[in-house]
Amino acid sequence: xxxxxxxxxxxxxxxxxxxxxxxxxxxxxxxxxxxxxxxxxxxxxxxxxxxxxxxxxxxxxxxxxxxxxxxxxxxxxxxxxxxxxxxxxxxxxxxxxxxxxxxxxxxxxxxxxxxxxxxxxxxxxxxxxxxxxxxxxxxxxxxxxxxxxxxxxxxxxxxxxxxxxxxxxxxxxxxxxxxxxx
DNA sequence: GTATTGATCTTCT
DNA sequence: GAAGATCAATACA
Numbered sequence: 764x765x766x767x768x769x770x771x772x773x774x775x776x777x778x779x780x781x782x783x784x785x786x787x788x789x790x791x792x793x794x795x796x797x798x799x800x801x802x803x804x805x806x807x808x809x810x811x812x813x814x815x816x817x818x819x820x821x822x823x824x825x826x827x828x829x830x831x832x833x834x835x836x837x838x839x840x841x842x843x844x845x846x847x848x849x850x851x852x853x854x855x856x857x858x859x860x861x862x863x864x865x866x867x868x869x870x871x872x873x874x875x876x877x878x879x880x881x882x883x884x885x886x887x888x889x890x891x892x893x894x895x896x897x898x899x900x901x902x903x904x905x906x907x908x909x910x911x912x913x914x915x916x917x918x919x920x921x922x923x924x925x926x927x928x929x930x931x932x933x934x935x936x937x938x939x940x941x942x943x944x945x
Numbered sequence: 946g947t948a949t950t951g952a953t954c955t956t957c958t
Numbered sequence: 959g960a961a962g963a964t965c966a967a968t969a970c971a
Contacts, residue, residue: 794963802963804956812955830953832964849963879964920963 765820765839769795769846772839774914774930776848778906783885785900786858788875791935792851794917795928796836798844802920805845815893817845823901825882825892832879835887837896851918851929852876854937855884877939 764775773795781787796803804813804826816824816838824836824847836847853875855862862874862884875881882888896903911933917924918939931938 796963804963807957810956826963827954828964829962830955831951834963836963851963877964883965917963921961 766841769797769839769848770928773848773928774912776837777912777930777932778910780856780904781853782857782902783887783900786861787885788853788855788857790850791854791932792938793930794849794851796849797846801922816847817843818893821896823891823894823896825887825889828879833882833888834878835882849878850881851878852937852939853881854935876937
């Protein structure tokens with residue numbers, strides 16, 4: 764699954780449950796970044812920061828955004844390709860109390876609705892950069908039922924934002940921006 | 946309700 | 959020196 768292209772991997776990840784040390788939820792929003800993508804960190808070369816993006820798939824790429832937030836990606840594609848899927852939103856299902864504690868917010872809706880929020884709620888930091896997702900404390904649980912992915916324009920970027928590589932689960936109320944698509 | 950700005954790290958110009 | 963895959967607090971209508 765993660766050996767596929769970034770857009771395919773992004774849509775395939777929807778509905779999976781991601782747990783970090785027993786805390787997490789269902790992936791309801793993900794965004795694809797490919798190597799030839801001007802918006803991707805891997806575009807135009809490898810740097811110390813994005814090195815894990817070029818590593819083996821099924822690992823984490825965690826980077827700092829705007830010097831403040833951490834954002835978590837799932838690396839996909841073969842080694843050296845540099846494509847990844849940005850996790851933008853989860854539906855919180857496990858360890859709500861711990862996520863609330865980390866986030867410092869009461870509103871359940873805002874626990875994981877957004878890349879920075881998601882990483883903070885799961886306790887992901889640069890320390891997890893390059894970590895494997897198929898070993899503890901991580902757990903990836905397949906969807907109980909097939910989900911209904913919807914491709915939408917990407918959000919929060921200025922280049923190639925018209926590529927419909929942002930995938931959300933149809934009807935989910937846990938996505939990061941705007942109202943859920945009909 | 947929408948609009949603007951601060952926080953502050955990595956990379957690129 | 960400036961911009962960026964962001965969020966939250968503040969200012970205004």
